[in-house]
Amino acid sequence: MTTVTVWNEYRHERENDTVGEIYPEGIHTVIATALESEGFETKTATLDEPEHGLPEDVLDETDVLMWWGHAAHEEVEDEVVDRVHQRVLDGMGLIVLHSGHYSKIFRRLMGTTCSLKWREAAEKERLWVVEPSHPIADEIDEYIEVPEAEMYGERFDIPAPDTLVFTSWFEGGEVFRSGCCYRRGNGRVFYFRPGHETYPVYHDETIQRVLANVASWAAPNDGPTPDFGNAEPLEDIEMTDDRSVH
Amino acid sequence: MTTVTVWNEYRHERENDTVGEIYPEGIHTVIATALESEGFETKTATLDEPEHGLPEDVLDETDVLMWWGHAAHEEVEDEVVDRVHQRVLDGMGLIVLHSGHYSKIFRRLMGTTCSLKWREAAEKERLWVVEPSHPIADEIDEYIEVPEAEMYGERFDIPAPDTLVFTSWFEGGEVFRSGCCYRRGNGRVFYFRPGHETYPVYHDETIQRVLANVASWAAPNDGPTPDFGNAEPLEDIEMTDDRSVH
Amino acid sequence: MTTVTVWNEYRHERENDTVGEIYPEGIHTVIATALESEGFETKTATLDEPEHGLPEDVLDETDVLMWWGHAAHEEVEDEVVDRVHQRVLDGMGLIVLHSGHYSKIFRRLMGTTCSLKWREAAEKERLWVVEPSHPIADEIDEYIEVPEAEMYGERFDIPAPDTLVFTSWFEGGEVFRSGCCYRRGNGRVFYFRPGHETYPVYHDETIQRVLANVASWAAPNDGPTPDFGNAEPLEDIEMTDDRSVH
Amino acid sequence: MTTVTVWNEYRHERENDTVGEIYPEGIHTVIATALESEGFETKTATLDEPEHGLPEDVLDETDVLMWWGHAAHEEVEDEVVDRVHQRVLDGMGLIVLHSGHYSKIFRRLMGTTCSLKWREAAEKERLWVVEPSHPIADEIDEYIEVPEAEMYGERFDIPAPDTLVFTSWFEGGEVFRSGCCYRRGNGRVFYFRPGHETYPVYHDETIQRVLANVASWAAPNDGPTPDFGNAEPLEDIEMTDDRSVH
Numbered sequence: 001m002t003t004v005t006v007w008n009e010y011r012h013e014r015e016n017d018t019v020g021e022i023y024p025e026g027i028h029t030v031i032a033t034a035l036e037s038e039g040f041e042t043k044t045a046t047l048d049e050p051e052h053g054l055p056e057d058v059l060d061e062t063d064v065l066m067w068w069g070h071a072a073h074e075e076v077e078d079e080v081v082d083r084v085h086q087r088v089l090d091g092m093g094l095i096v097l098h099s100g101h102y103s104k105i106f107r108r109l110m111g112t113t114c115s116l117k118w119r120e121a122a123e124k125e126r127l128w129v130v131e132p133s134h135p136i137a138d139e140i141d142e143y144i145e146v147p148e149a150e151m152y153g154e155r156f157d158i159p160a161p162d163t164l165v166f167t168s169w170f171e172g173g174e175v176f177r178s179g180c181c182y183r184r185g186n187g188r189v190f191y192f193r194p195g196h197e198t199y200p201v202y203h204d205e206t207i208q209r210v211l212a213n214v215a216s217w218a219a220p221n222d223g224p225t226p227d228f229g230n231a232e233p234l235e236d237i238e239m240t241d242d243r244s245v246h
Numbered sequence: 247m248t249t250v251t252v253w254n255e256y257r258h259e260r261e262n263d264t265v266g267e268i269y270p271e272g273i274h275t276v277i278a279t280a281l282e283s284e285g286f287e288t289k290t291a292t293l294d295e296p297e298h299g300l301p302e303d304v305l306d307e308t309d310v311l312m313w314w315g316h317a318a319h320e321e322v323e324d325e326v327v328d329r330v331h332q333r334v335l336d337g338m339g340l341i342v343l344h345s346g347h348y349s350k351i352f353r354r355l356m357g358t359t360c361s362l363k364w365r366e367a368a369e370k371e372r373l374w375v376v377e378p379s380h381p382i383a384d385e386i387d388e389y390i391e392v393p394e395a396e397m398y399g400e401r402f403d404i405p406a407p408d409t410l411v412f413t414s415w416f417e418g419g420e421v422f423r424s425g426c427c428y429r430r431g432n433g434r435v436f437y438f439r440p441g442h443e444t445y446p447v448y449h450d451e452t453i454q455r456v457l458a459n460v461a462s463w464a465a466p467n468d469g470p471t472p473d474f475g476n477a478e479p480l481e482d483i484e485m486t487d488d489r490s491v492h
Numbered sequence: 493m494t495t496v497t498v499w500n501e502y503r504h505e506r507e508n509d510t511v512g513e514i515y516p517e518g519i520h521t522v523i524a525t526a527l528e529s530e531g532f533e534t535k536t537a538t539l540d541e542p543e544h545g546l547p548e549d550v551l552d553e554t555d556v557l558m559w560w561g562h563a564a565h566e567e568v569e570d571e572v573v574d575r576v577h578q579r580v581l582d583g584m585g586l587i588v589l590h591s592g593h594y595s596k597i598f599r600r601l602m603g604t605t606c607s608l609k610w611r612e613a614a615e616k617e618r619l620w621v622v623e624p625s626h627p628i629a630d631e632i633d634e635y636i637e638v639p640e641a642e643m644y645g646e647r648f649d650i651p652a653p654d655t656l657v658f659t660s661w662f663e664g665g666e667v668f669r670s671g672c673c674y675r676r677g678n679g680r681v682f683y684f685r686p687g688h689e690t691y692p693v694y695h696d697e698t699i700q701r702v703l704a705n706v707a708s709w710a711a712p713n714d715g716p717t718p719d720f721g722n723a724e725p726l727e728d729i730e731m732t733d734d735r736s737v738h
Numbered sequence: 739m740t741t742v743t744v745w746n747e748y749r750h751e752r753e754n755d756t757v758g759e760i761y762p763e764g765i766h767t768v769i770a771t772a773l774e775s776e777g778f779e780t781k782t783a784t785l786d787e788p789e790h791g792l793p794e795d796v797l798d799e800t801d802v803l804m805w806w807g808h809a810a811h812e813e814v815e816d817e818v819v820d821r822v823h824q825r826v827l828d829g830m831g832l833i834v835l836h837s838g839h840y841s842k843i844f845r846r847l848m849g850t851t852c853s854l855k856w857r858e859a860a861e862k863e864r865l866w867v868v869e870p871s872h873p874i875a876d877e878i879d880e881y882i883e884v885p886e887a888e889m890y891g892e893r894f895d896i897p898a899p900d901t902l903v904f905t906s907w908f909e910g911g912e913v914f915r916s917g918c919c920y921r922r923g924n925g926r927v928f929y930f931r932p933g934h935e936t937y938p939v940y941h942d943e944t945i946q947r948v949l950a951n952v953a954s955w956a957a958p959n960d961g962p963t964p965d966f967g968n969a970e971p972l973e974d975i976e977m978t979d980d981r982s983v984h
Binding site for chain 3: 895975
């Protein structure tokens with residue numbers, strides 16, 4: 001059974017009435033509840049808990065980590081970022097949501113600024129499926145419509161995705177690569193764009209369907225754990241003079 | 247005219263007789279001389295110079311930076327790494343050579359450990375061209391043979407390259423993705439495997455041909471510099487209630 | 493439950509004693525039996541059956557088609573190739589084995605010659621896993637060793653794979669992209685190199701493990717079936733003069 | 739010097755007044771003239787010429803072929819398609835324009851249906867640069883605006899591009915991968931979306947800038963011509979019993 005830990009900054013919900021009304025118990029609770037109904041084991045963790053709710057033992061029991069952050073990326077301790085980064089390279093799935101594009105962990109894994117254009121105008125977004133055979137598009141129609149969204153527009157400064165699943169159209173005239181798959185180390189990373197805190201996006205059943213699909217896709221496989229470092233030859237080598245300086 | 251700055255750790259050449267005999271003036275000098283004969287403007291920089299020879303004004307005049315490091319990666323100041331990283335994202339080409347796979351700048355750009363298998367047994371390497379239409383393969387035969395090489399073997403913990411140009415065969419039984427193209431930000435990055443300090447690899451004309459091809463490929467283009475941040479709509483939007491929390 | 497149809501040219505086994513001793517009931521029977529033990533529903537089909545054993549109703553009940561052919565590619569009717577091609581684009585998985593690289597269906601899907609270097613010298617092959625997090629590498633070690641193989645070497649004239657899972661090392665000095673993933677239409681395609689008829693490759697449990705992994709990966713998903721053709725606008729358009737010439 | 743042959747179906751211009759007024763001498767003439775002013779050697783060829791204007795000797799002198807077709811794809815002789823296909827695999831660049839997505843040569847090279855959504859409503863298109871470091875984006879702003887365009891929308895049934903340079907936004911609510919790079923054999927292929935015959939798209943200087951960039955990118959390189967077929971070993975092989983059945 002796959003265990004998903006949903007991490008949330010959990011500040012806006014407590015400090016802003018609009019957000020608080022939409023997510024009274026936090027974005028993480030809505031997502032975790034939705035995933036449980038899809039058969040996932042879930043945990044939640046938030047910024048203001050000790051070690052941001054992500055001590056070693058929690059990560060030990062986590063197959064897939066979802067990450068929602070926005071205003072407090074810099075408050076996330078580097079030690080925790082290092083820990084999560086290592087777990088991803090070891091095989092843990094990571095799903096980065098919406099404004100998490102600017103999180104330390106996503107920028108660390110991408111190696112770029114992850115900058116983009118943005119606008120808050122309650123405009124319409126339409127996420128088009130460009131790779132319908134991908135499991136993340138299971139049971140999704142040709143597009144997902146989000147009636148009111150914050151706009152994110154290209155240029156999105158990321159490495160070209162290994163697989164691009166969704167591309168967004170925005171009412172104001174922009175496009176965006178809004179569903180991006182990556183492999184990093186032994187782990188899988190997915191960036192999913194929707195989810196501004198002032199709109200009830202994570203209450204949407206189709207969005208919840210995508211999150212469940214992503215969690216299934218990102219779960220660790222049982223592939224080989226590579227050996228790194230000095231390796232004995234597998235074949236006979238015609239040795240010449242040894243020039244090792246190690 | 248393209249200006250290439252060749253950066254070298256420049257320690258082995260001064261501390262080890264074998265290496266000193268092969269590269270009496272340093273690996274950087276041999277590479278820079280070869281590139282000049284191909285019509286490039288060149289500069290060199292080394293670890294023990296102030297700011298490792300890479301102050302702002304040197305990078306301002308650098309189109310493509312080549313990087314050779316091995317034993318002293320940790321001595322490279324983070325401030326210089328930050329500076330080089332930003333320049334790559336701004337469009338400067340970066341060519342990472344051999345043991346530079348473990349350099350701070352390459353790991354920063356890849357987001358992974360960049361670990362691999364290695365062995366020093368003076369064994370034969372054969373780099374096969376798998377993408378013959380790529381400009382980096384210009385004037386190269388189907389494979390490049392390196393008679394004595396340090397082995398690097400898979401698993402090489404890197405993101406899948408945007409384009410894989412070379413794959414290496416090793417006498418001892420391993421394979422390796424030895425010529426890897428990436429785009430990061432507005433810059434291009436190429437990893438090229440050959441170049442262990444105890445073999446005269448950079449004196450080889452074919453290897454020099456590849457380095458010149460890579461320098462041409464990695465040079466900055468004149469594409470758009472993206473605007474990031476808050477963006478005005480390009481089309482009329484049916485505004486609903488403003489819920490901005492910014 | 494996933495249904496796999498194993499297609500085999502089934503000529504060498506009946507005409508050549510060496511092959512007949514290794515696969516008395518044909519390569520297809522050995523593969524189908526192995527997949528059944530892994531929980532797949534299986535069918536088999538061969539060249540000399542009516543419609544090559546692939547009439548509409550067989551393909552209707554096929555989730556994944558495996559293809560082994562070698563000496564009689566040109567005897568495969570174009571009508572059957574058209575039919576299989578359409579099914580792949582509609583979502584059926586296709587797994588092309590070994591000398592199937594030259595089959596009409598694989599060349600049709602790739603758009604290239606799919607040519608390569610080859611040699612029959614009973615030499616050693618070692619398939620290295622370069623993407624350990626891919627489900628096709630599940631329960632596989634860092635490499636698979638094939639003691640006696642026909643060599644296939646680069647340049648392999650294929651489009652760059654969407655994902656490269658295996659790269660082969662050969663005793664005679666070549667490398668080869670030996671496990672290649674593609675998406676075409678709504679279907680998934682995998683090319684897997686091992687399987688020369690004169691060696692008992694498909695009796696090997698590790699090879700059988702890979703085939704089962706590939707069959708699971710290639711099975712159709714439940715993504716959207718795109719609408720193609722003339723589309724009504726989803727948004728109001730400021731129509732100018734109609735210049736339709738259709 | 740790069741020689742570009744611009745191929746055009748050249749029917750609409752002669753049969754439709756609207757089109758004839760925009761391109762009195764044909765789309766091919768406008769494109770060829772624009773490329774000449776950028777320093778390219780150019781030729782033109784049209785459907786109704788013998789061998790569609792593409793006999794062996796014309797292709798022998800062609801580095802890059804541009805292809806515009808729309809209503810008469812089926813009238814293109816398979817023999818000519820075979821010839822062009824072979825030249826692309828041998829290294830000739832191919833640039834497929836707009837409705838050429840349905841040409842025999844593009845579908846042959848892609849291996850898919852190349853189907854899409856379309857609509858003629860004189861609506862606005864905005865092509866966003868998603869890979870600003872690519873040479874095809876040289877001297878282009880962040881987006882190109884086409885005031886009146888035929889809409890093409892996803893799902894575009896193509897293999898995922900090796901590099902995606904442009905993504906289009908349409909007034910009516912769709913998105914489209916409108917600038918797609920591929921390598922096939924030793925040749926490069928680029929699909930560029932704009933160009934409906936009823937709008938003066940190819941008179942636009944920015945569009946002409948892109949076509950010149952693409953022609954430079956697609957021109958043949960001087961990489962290795964692979965040897966295919968039976969290959970002698972490069973290393974000694976411990977031969978076991980010969981089981982060759984060839």
